[in-house]
Structures are given as C-alpha cells and as structure tokens.
Amino acid sequence: MRFRAKIVDLACLNHFSRIVNTIAKLAKTCILRLTVCKLYFILSDKVANGGASMWCELSQGNFFDEFQMEGAAAEHNEIYLELVPENLSRALKTAQNAKAVKIKLTNKHCPCLRVAVELPSLSISSRIVTHDIPVGVIPRRMWNDFREPSVPDFDVSIYLPVLKTMKSVVERMKNLSNFIVIEANLNGEMNLKIETDLVSVTTHFKDLGNPPWASEDGCPSSAQGRDLESMTEACIDIKKLLQLLAGQQVNPTKALCMIFMMGQSDFTDDTKLGRMAIGPDGHAIIQHKLDRLKKWADKNLGKFRKEKFKALYLVRNNSIHHYMLRLTQLESNLSEKDLGVLMDAKLDMSK
Amino acid sequence: MPFSAPPAASGERYALSASLDNARHLSSLLRAVHFQDHATCLATASGLRVTVEDAKCIQANAFIQAEIFQEFSVQEESVMFRISLSVLLDCLTIFGTSSLPGTSTALRMCYRGYGYPLMLFLEEGGVVTVCKINTQEPDELLDFDFCSTKVVNKIILQSEGLREAFAELDMTSEVLQITMSPDKPYFRLSTFGNAGSAHLDYPRDSDLMEAFHCSQTQTNRYKISLLKPSTKALALSCKVSIRTDAQGFLSLQYMIRNEDGQICFVEYYCCPDENITEAEL
Numbered sequence: 001m002r003f004r005a006k007i008v009d010l011a012c013l014n015h016f017s018r019i020v021n022t023i024a025k026l027a028k029t030c031i032l033r034l035t036v037c038k039l040y041f042i043l044s045d046k047v048a049n050g051g052a053s054m055w056c057e058l059s060q061g062n063f064f065d066e067f068q069m070e071g072a073a074a075e076h077n078e079i080y081l082e083l084v085p086e087n088l089s090r091a092l093k094t095a096q097n098a099k100a101v102k103i104k105l106t107n108k109h110c111p112c113l114r115v116a117v118e119l120p121s122l123s124i125s126s127r128i129v130t131h132d133i134p135v136g137v138i139p140r141r142m143w144n145d146f147r148e149p150s151v152p153d154f155d156v157s158i159y160l161p162v163l164k165t166m167k168s169v170v171e172r173m174k175n176l177s178n179f180i181v182i183e184a185n186l187n188g189e190m191n192l193k194i195e196t197d198l199v200s201v202t203t204h205f206k207d208l209g210n211p212p213w214a215s216e217d218g219c220p221s222s223a224q225g226r227d228l229e230s231m232t233e234a235c236i237d238i239k240k241l242l243q244l245l246a247g248q249q250v251n252p253t254k255a256l257c258m259i260f261m262m263g264q265s266d267f268t269d270d271t272k273l274g275r276m277a278i279g280p281d282g283h284a285i286i287q288h289k290l291d292r293l294k295k296w297a298d299k300n301l302g303k304f305r306k307e308k309f310k311a312l313y314l315v316r317n318n319s320i321h322h323y324m325l326r327l328t329q330l331e332s333n334l335s336e337k338d339l340g341v342l343m344d345a346k347l348d349m350s351k
Numbered sequence: 352m353p354f355s356a357p358p359a360a361s362g363e364r365y366a367l368s369a370s371l372d373n374a375r376h377l378s379s380l381l382r383a384v385h386f387q388d389h390a391t392c393l394a395t396a397s398g399l400r401v402t403v404e405d406a407k408c409i410q411a412n413a414f415i416q417a418e419i420f421q422e423f424s425v426q427e428e429s430v431m432f433r434i435s436l437s438v439l440l441d442c443l444t445i446f447g448t449s450s451l452p453g454t455s456t457a458l459r460m461c462y463r464g465y466g467y468p469l470m471l472f473l474e475e476g477g478v479v480t481v482c483k484i485n486t487q488e489p490d491e492l493l494d495f496d497f498c499s500t501k502v503v504n505k506i507i508l509q510s511e512g513l514r515e516a517f518a519e520l521d522m523t524s525e526v527l528q529i530t531m532s533p534d535k536p537y538f539r540l541s542t543f544g545n546a547g548s549a550h551l552d553y554p555r556d557s558d559l560m561e562a563f564h565c566s567q568t569q570t571n572r573y574k575i576s577l578l579k580p581s582t583k584a585l586a587l588s589c590k591v592s593i594r595t596d597a598q599g600f601l602s603l604q605y606m607i608r609n610e611d612g613q614i615c616f617v618e619y620y621c622c623p624d625e626n627i628t629e630a631e632l
Contacts, residue, residue: 165478168447175441199438203445203480 001079001137003034003105006066013101016063017092019056024085025247026054031138031146034069034079037061041085042146052240055149072140079105080138080146083113091115091131099126111135155232158184160255161205166192167245169203174238176201182241183233184259186210191231194238211256232259366430366464367394370422374458374473376609377415378443381436383587383607383617384411386580390436391489394462395429402492403436408622409577410493411584419613430462432486434469442482446475462486495620501596504531504565506538510588510605512559516540516551517582520575524549526624527575531595532568538593542575561590571599572624581605584617599623 007013023030023041033040043054060067071077095101095117102116112132121127138146160166169192173180177194184190188208194201371377377399384390384403393400398416417423446456459472471482520527524542531538538553538560555563581603585591588605595601603619 161478162476165446165476169445169478169480171447172441172445176438197485198435199442199482199484201442201445201480201482203478205478207477 001072001105002068002070003079003103004066004068005060005064005103007063007101007103008065008099010097012063013092013095013098016058017089017095019058020085020089020092022248023054023056024089026052026243027085029082029084030054032081032083032135033146034081036069036077044146052237052243053149076140076143078143080143081105081111081113082136082138083133087131087133088113088115091117091133094119094129094131105135106132108132111137154258156184156186157211157256157258158186158188158190159209159211160257161190161208163245163248163255166205167242170238170242170245173201174242178238179235180238180241181233181235182257182259183231184208184257185229185231187228189229189231190257234259364426365424365461366426367460367462368422368424369394369399369420369458369460371420371458371460373455373610374443375455376419376611376613376615377458378440379587379609380413380415380607380615380617381440381443383584383605384413384580385436385440385583386411388435388437389433389487389490390439391431391433391492393429393431393489394425396425398423401436404490404493405577406574407493408574410495410620411580412618412620414616414618416615419609419615430464431489432462432465432469433489434484434486438484439469439471442471442480442484443473445473445480445482446478493620495600495602495622497594497596497600497602497620502594502602503567503597504569505562505592505594506531506560506565507562507590507592508538508553509559509561510585510591512553512557513591514582514585517579517585520579520582521546521549522575522579524575526572527578528570528572529593529595529601530568530570531565531593533565534568537563537565562592569595569599571595571601573601573621574624577621578619581619584619588617 007016020041027041027043031040031042031044033042037060039058039060041054041056041058043052069077069079071079092101092115095115097120098117099120100118102114102118104114104116106112106114111134113135115131115133117129117131119127119129170180173192173194176199177196179194181193181195182190183193188206188210190205190208192203192205381390381401384401387403387405389403391402393402396417398414398419401413401415402410404410443456443458454475456473456475461470461472466486468483468485471480471484473480473482520540521542521544523544523546526543528541528543529539530536530541536550536552537555540551542549553560584603584605584607588607590606592604592606593601594604600623601619601621603621605617605619607615607617609615
C-alpha cells in the first residue's frame, strides 16, 4: 500500500487547504479514500435519524502535480484511511507560502500521513516542516460502509440565498429553537421557519431561482404538472445546518438546495416506483437515479469550466419520514446523501 | 421603506402599531437594559417604554419616543405587556448585528391587544422575516417615586469620563459606594475588593462635569452586581446624570444619540444597600 503526492502550485494548495478547513469544521473524524484519479472525504453517518453525512469528491489532477497510489491488491486499487481532518488542516496552515507540499503514507511506528512542507528560506537549502498525522487503515471488508451514496429523486431544488444572510438568520434561530423547517417551491421561494411555544419566526426568501434539470431522464417528471407554489419542507437539526453554514470557507458562486421526501406520498401525481422502493437506509434506491444525477451535474455544471470538485452534505431529520435537505454549493464537493449540498468549484487557473 | 400595516382580521385596529426604518434604533437601546430575560413594555401616545427589573432593587427603563418611529399609533390610552426580552432582541437582530454601511433592517411592529402575540415584520435586502412572540400578563413594576423635587444631589457628567471607570470596576467588591458632596471629594466612586479599596475622584471643575448641584454630603452604597449592567447604557451614551434623593435612592439617566442623531433615554434606578446619609468622608 503506497501513496505519495505533491502540490507545487500555491493557488491549488490554498484551495485544497480551504476545502480541508471546511471539512474539518463539519466532521471530527472522517474517511479519506484514495483512488487513482480522485480523493474523497467521507463522513458516513451511522445514526439512523437526525444525523448528518458528508461526501466530498476531488479530482486529484486539479490539485496535485504528482499523485501516485497503490492499493493493497491490484483488483482493489484503493486506500481507505480514517483521520481527523483538523490535524490535516493544521498541518496545511503552515503551508501558506510553501514552495511545495508532499504528502506520503508511512508506517514507522503506526500508519501516518506525512505532510512535508517545504518553506522558502534565505539560504540555499530550504526549510522543511514535517507533520505526521496518525491515520487508521480501514480494512477492505468495511469499505462497503463508505460507498458512494445513491441519490433519490428530489422534490424540489432551488438556489440558496446569500449564505451570509442565511447564516445570520440561522444563528439567531438557533437561540430560539433546536429544529428548523426549510421549505422551498419551484417558484424560487424558500422559507426558514422555527416554531416553539414562545415564538415563531419565518424568514422568506424570494426570487432565488430554480436550477433547470435534464428532462430526458424524467428526473423532474414528478415536478412537471406540480403546482409551482406548493412548498416541500424538511425539518432538521438547526445545529447541523449552522455547522455547515458557519464552517464553510470556500465561497460558492452558487449554492443549491434540494429537498427529498421519503416514504411519504402527499403528491397527487404518480408516485414513482423508485420512491416507493426507498427504504430508511436508502439501499433500495435504484442505481440509475444516481447516474441520472451525475448526468445532470455534468450537463448543467459542466459550464463551469474549471469545476474541480463536488460536495454534498446531508442532514436527516428526526421523524420517521426521512426528510432530506440537499444544499448544493459550488465549490466544495460533499456527499449527496441527505442534505444535498452540492458545491462546484470554480477556479480561475490555468490548470 | 416602512411596511404598510397588514390589516387586522375583522377590520379591528391594532392596539399598538409602529414602523421604524432602522431596527437598530430600537435594538441597541433594548440591549442597554437587557440584564434579565423578561421585560415589561408600555406603549403610550408619547412612545415606548421597556422596563427590566431585578431583585426588587433595580429597575432599568429604555425610552423610545414616538418621534423616533416613522409611524407610531396606540389605540387605547396605554398598552402594556410582558415579553421575553432575549427573544425580542434575537428577532430584532435576525439579520445579524454587524451593520454594513447603508444597509438597515426595516421594522414593523403590531400588537392586537391583551392576550395576543407581538408581531414583528423585519425586512433587509428584500428578505422578509415575520416573528410572532407570545406576550404575558404585565408584572407590577416598582415605583421609585423619584421626582425632581426630592432630588438632593445631582451631577451631569460626560459619559466618556465614566466609561473606563465603570468598565474596570473591581467586581470582587460587593458594593459600589458613591459619595456626592458640595465639598471635597465632590464626586467619588469607591470599591472595597479583595485587593483593597479603590477610590476614583472627579473634581467639580473638571471638563467632564457639565453640571454640579450638590447641597448635602451623601455617601451611599449599592450592590455592584446590580449596577454593573448599566455599563452597557453608559457605553452608548454621551451624557449621564447622577441623582440621589434623601433616602439614598440612585437615579442614573443616560442620554443616547442614535445613528440618525436623535436623542433617546435610558435610566437606571437603584436602592441603596446601606444607608449612610450623615456626613461621612
């Protein structure tokens, strides 16, 4: 099992650091999955209800000048490591003006990710700062726990408002209630609501815009013919939402929110077989739905030429009916499991 | 732009309805009296008064005159209710507390009457927030019976002179002792903490002293924990008037100029901890 990689370009390094910083704010520990072409940061939430999970996919070619990995066996050419992203974030903090950063998997006394930062110095020889970040190697039998999530049909997708405003509002709402309801419709309207015995607060965002979806897959067919004004809602833990909003350091050009309703059919139009087949753990989701999503992403987000990665952050609600909210932000790629936060990076770089 | 009043059901008028272009004019003043969770609001034709009390010894009032509002109408002679000040402040500052220049949150406040919640409509940058806060039966408020005829000693100071003193009060002292006298030391603040006693004297001819009317030497002690919250009001104000009456009750009145240059008042009343009115230096 080998892994070595090197980043030389300062802009790539800064961008990578910002992504890692964002991940560090979202998860205490996570899985780093390495394949030949990509890196993934995965937080797989084992909690059945009310938890959050995250999946971040980065194309290595967009960040690293050198990237070589070799899994334990040829037919399973992947490495899964468990690590504390805060450690990686701290190591990268020292690399703000680095000439180069090398990352290598080592096993001196215990498995570690060695981050060697080459800093500029006045003398001929450079200064090297080395960080050894302990990692746990995940055995192959457990890899299934971290596979790519399949994405159900969403009921509504909408662009998020200015994140700063949303964050201020959610921060205040956190003082008033533990849960927040996010509802959105296909008319570009989104509401954030909290309600307790003492107070109820609703913030209305208008003219947000709904992203157009590929129609050939029938993906939005549940949306066609639906009343544009009717709202789809999700009730989620406010702290998790604030964690996402407060922690993000990559400034998205656009952020998308998608709400999935599972196990419930309050729509009068045909319930799709796929949706009925959805079980609480999502295993029954048909794989082609995920492919459809990928096709959509490639088609609609492809226009962001320099798209480097995607991110998805999922928050489940606490009730039996799994409401899921998916936020999409352009810039960081978090797993699209529940709260779909899809971020697409837009970098202006020659790479 | 202020909101137009949402019509009340069945054509009733609201008991209290007010509009404010910049919600900060209200929220910053309310923060200056926010040392307890609950407050009693009294609305009359002259404006809004928000009262907070603690330990039956201290009372703070924030006054926002009707003129500060773009629209202010009270149907009955007065409207009074108790409300959670923490929740009210969270709602008023829903779009955040840091203010970008040129942006402000517009506010509309409506109250149908006894038993109804207080409705707030806030707007900033096209985003609208609607809040509904439940109200409660108003408490009976303390009456310090502090009128100008009973005032024994009175000083008006520029706030900048007192700000540092109040911010650095020795909190290990249980009391803050205030001495006011026609003779030296004129105006003295004293604390008696773990490290020792500290005295801060202000001479009557100091530049900071705007008015000095002391007829009698009075030394009074007040629980420092009760007075410490007044530092918030002091920080916002440009001038403060300090008055005591024959029983040693203290009245602190803060003149606060808001962002638009309008004047508002906050006052704190406090009972003395021990009463030492005889000449004692």
